[in-house]
Amino acid sequence: MWEDAFHALVGCRAARKVWKLIEFYKDIKLLAHQDMLSVLQELAGKRKKDDLGLIIPVCWAIWYARNKVVNEGKQEDPQITTARAAATVKSYLRIKCPNVQGVPSQHNNNQQxxxxxxxxxxxxxxxxxxxxxxxxxxxxxxxxxxxxxxxxxxxxxxxxxxxxxxxxxxxxxxxxxxxxxxxxxxxxxxxxxxxxxxxxxxxxxxxxxxxxxxxxxxxxxxxxxxxxxxxxxxxxxxxxxxxxxxxxxxxxxxxxxxxxxxxxxxxxxxxx
CATH class of the missing domain: 3.30.420.10 (Ribonuclease H-like superfamily/Ribonuclease H)
Structure with a gap:
């Protein structure tokens, strides 16, 4: 039986372990058995913009970890999955928003x-x-x-x-x-x-x-x-x-x- 997107990204045990490490897990767990669009719409009315910006990278990181299990048989630590999502957000902000407060600009970030x-x-x-x-x-x-x-x-x-x-x-x-x-x-x-x-x-x-x-x-x-x-x-x-x-x-x-x-x-x- 094919699993739906909500189960794969939110509802399954492995996904829940990742979401539990996110600050707004308490809101996520109340949205059981919905489609992903409904989940995003519900969260948009409850969470800050910065929180919403983390949701898609977390979903992507969960999907990446899921594929590693399916294709390579490798189980990833939930903390690593969460860190991968946070790193994706940081990378995006450095590239797209170099002058946003809290994100070092290219001239101030030595590694750039x-x-x-x-x-x-x-x-x-x-x-x-x-x-x-x-x-x-x-x-x-x-x-x-x-x-x-x-x-x-x-x-x-x-x-x-x-x-x-x-x-x-x-x-x-x-x-x-x-x-x-x-x-x-x-x-x-x-x-x-x-x-x-x-x-x-x-x-x-x-x-x-x-x-x-x-x-x-x-x-x-x-x-x-x-x-x-x-x-x-x-x-x-x-x-x-x-x-x-x-x-x-x-x-x-x-x-x-x-x-x-x-x-x-x-x-x-x-x-x-």
């Missing part, structure tokens, strides 16, 4: 200066965050395609060996590993460490400990049909830096390929 790669390429941004008092360093990696879609995110904690550039070089190597795991090729590596980039491009030389990592970076493109590394200012690299700070609270490396936990999805949604 990130530029997508050419068609068919992937950009791999990485960074290191240092915690001097504990002699720890967090490494963060994010991979995006030409549309800006985040395909992979990764974190790793390591020991801080007293040289920031050395940690930045480790972050680049970690980024290359994640790109290989995500099967992203060809890639453009972006690092906000000018020293690491110039050493990797052989524009300068060094006898410091960083050399071992740089040699590995230099060896990697030889096995690729197309690859490059380039310097970007820190404000191009906000997502990777945020992930690097998160890594400081983890004990082991983690790589996420699109299916992000709620903590990471909420962080990434700030930069969609």
């Amino acid at each position: 200066v990130w530029n997508p790669p050419p068609t068919g390429w992937y950009k791999v941004n990485m960074d290191a965050a240092i915690q001097m008092e504990n002699s720890k360093a967090g490494l963060g990696v994010v991979i995006r395609d030409t549309s800006g879609k985040i395909l992979a995110a990764a974190i790793q904690i390591t020991g801080f060996r007293g040289d920031v550039a050395c940690m930045e070089a480790e972050a680049v190597l970690f980024g290359i590993q994640v790109a290989c795991q995500a099967k992203c090729d060809p890639i453009i590596i972006e690092s906000d460490s000018l020293e690491v980039v110039e050493l990797s491009l052989q524009r300068k030389s060094s006898m410091a400990e960083i050399c071992w990592a740089v040699k590995e970076i230099q060896a990697w493109p030889k096995n690729q049909s197309k690859a490059s590394i380039q310097f970007v200012p820190r404000n191009y690299n906000v997502v990777a830096h945020s992930l690097a700070k998160v890594a400081l609270d983890f004990e082991s490396p983690v790589v996420w390929l699109e299916d992000f936990p709620i903590q990471i999805m909420m962080l990434l949604s700030q930069f969609v």
Whole structure:
């Protein structure tokens, strides 16, 4: 028996778990056994405009999660479904309403200066965050395609060996590993460490400990049909830096390929 739209998007148990995380669930649960148009009309008279703007993204996120179960057999956490809906709203507001209060404009939002790669390429941004008092360093990696879609995110904690550039070089190597795991090729590596980039491009030389990592970076493109590394200012690299700070609270490396936990999805949604 085919389920109707109301049951799929509102009435079924999985959908209700998502709606329970929304502030206006108390209104939704009173609208049982109606068609979706009637539900929207009822809510229009009860809720604020901002609430109504979240309803369609929530329905879309529920439908997306439902299809993952049907087509892939993967059950999604309701919190992730809710976060996906909120991220969709934020993305829309940044694009369509850049001057709306509470939504950073393109000139004020540091991450907006990130530029997508050419068609068919992937950009791999990485960074290191240092915690001097504990002699720890967090490494963060994010991979995006030409549309800006985040395909992979990764974190790793390591020991801080007293040289920031050395940690930045480790972050680049970690980024290359994640790109290989995500099967992203060809890639453009972006690092906000000018020293690491110039050493990797052989524009300068060094006898410091960083050399071992740089040699590995230099060896990697030889096995690729197309690859490059380039310097970007820190404000191009906000997502990777945020992930690097998160890594400081983890004990082991983690790589996420699109299916992000709620903590990471909420962080990434700030930069969609």
